[in-house]
Amino acid sequence: MTLKNHFRCVECNEKAAELHRDYSNGILKITICESCQKPVDKYIEYDPVIILIDATLCKTQAFRHILFNTNLNIHWKLCVFCLLCEAYLRWSRLHGSEQSSDPADIIRYTKEWEFYGMFGLAALELSAFCGGVLCFLWAVVGRLQGGTLDFGLLLKALLLSCYGKVLLIPTVIWEHDYSPLCLGLIKLFVLTSNSQAIRVILNSSRRLSLMAVCLGLLTETCVAQVCQRLQWSVQDVWMYE
Structure with missing residues:
Protein backbone atom coordinates (compact mmCIF):
# COMPACT_ATOMS: atom_id res chain seq x y z
CA MET A 1 0.00 0.00 0.00
CA ASN A 69 -6.26 3.14 -2.87
CA THR A 70 -5.46 -0.23 -4.44
CA ASN A 71 -2.91 -1.52 -6.91
CA LEU A 72 -5.48 -3.40 -8.98
CA ASN A 73 -4.04 -3.97 -12.46
CA ILE A 74 -6.39 -6.47 -14.04
CA HIS A 75 -8.10 -4.00 -16.37
CA TRP A 76 -6.50 -5.34 -19.55
CA LYS A 77 -7.23 -8.96 -18.67
CA LEU A 78 -10.80 -8.05 -17.75
CA CYS A 79 -11.14 -6.14 -21.02
CA VAL A 80 -9.97 -9.10 -23.14
CA PHE A 81 -12.21 -11.51 -21.23
CA CYS A 82 -15.29 -9.32 -21.71
CA LEU A 83 -14.48 -8.85 -25.40
CA LEU A 84 -14.26 -12.63 -25.84
CA CYS A 85 -17.71 -13.06 -24.28
CA GLU A 86 -19.17 -10.30 -26.44
CA ALA A 87 -17.52 -11.70 -29.57
CA TYR A 88 -18.95 -15.15 -28.83
CA LEU A 89 -22.47 -13.73 -28.49
CA ARG A 90 -22.17 -11.94 -31.83
CA TRP A 91 -20.66 -14.98 -33.47
CA SER A 92 -23.43 -17.21 -32.13
CA ARG A 93 -26.01 -15.07 -33.93
CA LEU A 94 -24.47 -16.13 -37.24
CA HIS A 95 -24.70 -19.80 -36.32
CA GLY A 96 -27.83 -19.73 -34.21
CA SER A 97 -29.63 -22.08 -36.54
CA GLU A 98 -26.73 -24.51 -36.79
CA GLN A 99 -27.27 -26.84 -33.86
CA SER A 100 -25.01 -29.84 -33.49
CA SER A 101 -24.18 -32.19 -30.63
CA ASP A 102 -20.90 -33.27 -32.17
CA PRO A 103 -17.98 -31.80 -30.17
CA ALA A 104 -15.90 -31.80 -33.35
CA ASP A 105 -18.27 -29.25 -34.87
CA ILE A 106 -17.79 -26.93 -31.88
CA ILE A 107 -14.01 -27.14 -32.21
CA ARG A 108 -14.25 -26.48 -35.94
CA TYR A 109 -16.52 -23.49 -35.48
CA THR A 110 -14.24 -21.85 -32.92
CA LYS A 111 -11.50 -21.85 -35.54
CA GLU A 112 -13.55 -19.92 -38.04
CA TRP A 113 -12.37 -16.46 -38.97
CA GLU A 114 -15.81 -15.04 -38.26
CA PHE A 115 -15.22 -15.31 -34.51
CA TYR A 116 -11.98 -13.37 -34.74
CA GLY A 117 -13.74 -10.83 -36.91
CA MET A 118 -16.38 -10.37 -34.23
CA PHE A 119 -13.68 -10.00 -31.60
CA GLY A 120 -11.97 -7.34 -33.70
CA LEU A 121 -15.26 -5.53 -34.22
CA ALA A 122 -16.03 -5.54 -30.48
CA ALA A 123 -12.52 -4.27 -29.73
CA LEU A 124 -12.89 -1.52 -32.35
CA GLU A 125 -16.20 -0.38 -30.87
CA LEU A 126 -14.74 -0.33 -27.35
CA SER A 127 -11.76 1.67 -28.62
CA ALA A 128 -14.13 4.13 -30.28
CA PHE A 129 -16.08 4.52 -27.05
CA CYS A 130 -12.98 5.13 -24.93
CA GLY A 131 -11.53 7.43 -27.58
CA GLY A 132 -14.71 9.49 -27.74
CA VAL A 133 -14.85 9.84 -23.96
CA LEU A 134 -11.19 10.81 -23.64
CA CYS A 135 -11.36 13.31 -26.51
CA PHE A 136 -14.41 14.96 -24.97
CA LEU A 137 -12.78 15.20 -21.55
CA TRP A 138 -9.58 16.54 -23.10
CA ALA A 139 -11.53 19.22 -24.96
CA VAL A 140 -13.73 20.25 -22.02
CA VAL A 141 -11.55 19.71 -18.95
CA GLY A 142 -8.10 20.02 -20.48
CA ARG A 143 -8.68 22.88 -22.92
CA LEU A 144 -11.70 24.85 -21.76
CA GLN A 145 -11.32 24.51 -18.01
CA GLY A 146 -7.53 24.42 -18.00
CA GLY A 147 -7.37 21.27 -15.91
CA THR A 148 -4.94 18.37 -16.07
CA LEU A 149 -5.92 14.86 -17.05
CA ASP A 150 -4.31 11.54 -16.28
CA PHE A 151 -5.31 9.65 -19.43
CA GLY A 152 -3.77 6.42 -18.18
CA LEU A 153 -5.86 6.47 -15.01
CA LEU A 154 -8.98 7.47 -16.94
CA LEU A 155 -8.52 4.61 -19.40
CA LYS A 156 -7.96 2.18 -16.54
CA ALA A 157 -11.14 3.45 -14.86
CA LEU A 158 -13.15 3.03 -18.07
CA LEU A 159 -11.94 -0.53 -18.62
CA LEU A 160 -12.47 -1.57 -15.00
CA SER A 161 -15.95 -0.05 -14.96
CA CYS A 162 -16.89 -2.33 -17.87
CA TYR A 163 -16.99 -5.21 -15.37
CA GLY A 164 -20.76 -5.37 -15.87
CA LYS A 165 -20.12 -7.18 -19.15
CA VAL A 166 -19.19 -10.21 -17.04
CA LEU A 167 -22.96 -10.68 -16.77
CA LEU A 168 -22.72 -12.01 -20.34
CA ILE A 169 -21.02 -15.14 -18.99
CA PRO A 170 -24.29 -17.00 -18.14
CA THR A 171 -25.40 -16.50 -21.73
CA VAL A 172 -22.12 -17.95 -22.98
CA ILE A 173 -22.21 -20.94 -20.60
CA TRP A 174 -25.83 -21.98 -20.88
CA GLU A 175 -26.27 -20.92 -24.53
CA HIS A 176 -29.91 -20.01 -24.04
CA ASP A 177 -31.88 -17.50 -26.08
CA TYR A 178 -30.86 -14.13 -24.72
CA SER A 179 -33.38 -11.34 -24.48
CA PRO A 180 -32.65 -7.97 -26.13
CA LEU A 181 -34.10 -6.39 -22.99
CA CYS A 182 -31.58 -8.24 -20.81
CA LEU A 183 -28.67 -7.17 -23.03
CA GLY A 184 -30.00 -3.61 -23.00
CA LEU A 185 -30.07 -3.58 -19.20
CA ILE A 186 -26.49 -4.88 -19.09
CA LYS A 187 -25.45 -2.11 -21.48
CA LEU A 188 -27.21 0.50 -19.32
CA PHE A 189 -25.48 -0.80 -16.20
CA VAL A 190 -22.07 -0.66 -17.89
CA LEU A 191 -22.65 2.92 -19.05
CA THR A 192 -23.75 3.90 -15.53
CA SER A 193 -20.56 2.40 -14.11
CA ASN A 194 -18.50 4.24 -16.75
CA SER A 195 -20.13 7.53 -15.77
CA GLN A 196 -19.48 6.93 -12.08
CA ALA A 197 -15.84 6.05 -12.74
CA ILE A 198 -15.29 9.28 -14.68
CA ARG A 199 -16.98 11.27 -11.95
CA VAL A 200 -14.74 9.72 -9.29
CA ILE A 201 -11.49 10.23 -11.22
CA LEU A 202 -12.20 13.87 -12.09
CA ASN A 203 -14.24 14.68 -8.96
CA SER A 204 -16.65 16.35 -11.37
CA SER A 205 -20.38 16.82 -11.66
CA ARG A 206 -22.68 14.06 -12.79
CA ARG A 207 -23.65 16.11 -15.84
CA LEU A 208 -20.10 16.20 -17.19
CA SER A 209 -19.61 12.45 -16.78
CA LEU A 210 -22.96 11.69 -18.42
CA MET A 211 -22.13 13.95 -21.36
CA ALA A 212 -18.77 12.20 -21.79
CA VAL A 213 -20.40 8.76 -21.73
CA CYS A 214 -23.12 9.84 -24.18
CA LEU A 215 -20.53 11.16 -26.62
CA GLY A 216 -18.54 7.95 -26.28
CA LEU A 217 -21.67 5.91 -26.95
CA LEU A 218 -22.44 8.05 -30.01
CA THR A 219 -18.92 7.47 -31.34
CA GLU A 220 -19.23 3.74 -30.72
CA THR A 221 -22.60 3.61 -32.51
CA CYS A 222 -21.24 5.50 -35.53
CA VAL A 223 -18.27 3.15 -35.83
CA ALA A 224 -20.58 0.13 -35.54
CA GLN A 225 -22.85 1.49 -38.29
CA VAL A 226 -19.90 2.18 -40.59
CA CYS A 227 -18.50 -1.32 -40.05
CA GLN A 228 -21.91 -2.86 -40.72
CA ARG A 229 -22.30 -0.94 -43.97
CA LEU A 230 -18.80 -1.90 -45.05
CA GLN A 231 -19.61 -5.54 -44.32
CA TRP A 232 -22.74 -5.34 -46.46
CA SER A 233 -20.77 -3.65 -49.25
CA VAL A 234 -18.16 -6.42 -49.23
CA GLN A 235 -20.90 -9.06 -49.31
CA ASP A 236 -22.59 -7.33 -52.27
CA VAL A 237 -19.30 -7.25 -54.17
CA TRP A 238 -18.79 -10.96 -53.64
CA MET A 239 -22.33 -11.74 -54.76
CA TYR A 240 -22.01 -9.76 -57.98
CA GLU A 241 -18.67 -11.34 -58.76
Missing part, protein backbone atom coordinates in the same frame (compact mmCIF):
# COMPACT_ATOMS: atom_id res chain seq x y z
CA THR A 2 3.00 2.30 0.09
CA LEU A 3 3.68 2.24 -3.65
CA LYS A 4 1.62 5.37 -4.31
CA ASN A 5 2.63 8.91 -3.48
CA HIS A 6 -0.77 9.69 -2.03
CA PHE A 7 -4.14 8.13 -1.45
CA ARG A 8 -7.65 9.56 -1.40
CA CYS A 9 -10.25 9.72 1.30
CA VAL A 10 -13.20 7.66 0.14
CA GLU A 11 -15.61 10.08 1.81
CA CYS A 12 -14.42 13.55 0.75
CA ASN A 13 -11.79 12.78 -1.93
CA GLU A 14 -9.03 14.66 -0.07
CA LYS A 15 -5.48 13.40 -0.46
CA ALA A 16 -3.93 11.37 2.32
CA ALA A 17 -0.37 10.23 2.93
CA GLU A 18 -1.37 6.81 4.28
CA LEU A 19 -4.38 4.60 4.81
CA HIS A 20 -3.28 3.03 8.09
CA ARG A 21 -0.38 2.99 10.50
CA ASP A 22 1.25 -0.30 11.42
CA TYR A 23 2.30 -0.47 15.06
CA SER A 24 4.18 -3.29 16.74
CA ASN A 25 2.62 -6.69 17.40
CA GLY A 26 0.49 -6.47 14.26
CA ILE A 27 -1.68 -3.62 15.53
CA LEU A 28 -3.11 -1.46 12.75
CA LYS A 29 -4.73 1.92 13.21
CA ILE A 30 -6.81 3.37 10.38
CA THR A 31 -5.83 6.90 9.42
CA ILE A 32 -8.44 9.59 10.04
CA CYS A 33 -8.97 12.18 7.32
CA GLU A 34 -8.01 15.69 8.40
CA SER A 35 -10.79 17.20 6.31
CA CYS A 36 -13.91 15.19 7.14
CA GLN A 37 -12.67 13.49 10.34
CA LYS A 38 -13.70 10.08 9.02
CA PRO A 39 -11.57 7.01 8.21
CA VAL A 40 -9.60 7.63 5.03
CA ASP A 41 -10.54 4.22 3.66
CA LYS A 42 -12.95 2.08 5.62
CA TYR A 43 -12.80 -0.63 2.95
CA ILE A 44 -9.36 -1.85 3.99
CA GLU A 45 -11.16 -3.75 6.76
CA TYR A 46 -13.98 -5.00 4.53
CA ASP A 47 -14.29 -8.35 2.85
CA PRO A 48 -13.76 -8.23 -0.93
CA VAL A 49 -17.31 -9.46 -1.44
CA ILE A 50 -18.68 -6.40 0.37
CA ILE A 51 -16.48 -4.15 -1.75
CA LEU A 52 -17.75 -5.85 -4.91
CA ILE A 53 -21.36 -5.40 -3.82
CA ASP A 54 -20.83 -1.70 -3.12
CA ALA A 55 -19.10 -1.29 -6.48
CA THR A 56 -22.02 -3.04 -8.17
CA LEU A 57 -24.30 -0.50 -6.49
CA CYS A 58 -22.05 2.21 -7.99
CA LYS A 59 -21.17 3.69 -4.60
CA THR A 60 -18.66 6.52 -4.89
CA GLN A 61 -16.69 5.34 -1.86
CA ALA A 62 -16.16 1.88 -3.34
CA PHE A 63 -15.01 3.34 -6.65
CA ARG A 64 -12.50 5.61 -4.88
CA HIS A 65 -11.15 2.67 -2.92
CA ILE A 66 -10.63 0.59 -6.06
CA LEU A 67 -9.27 3.34 -8.31
CA PHE A 68 -7.10 5.29 -5.87
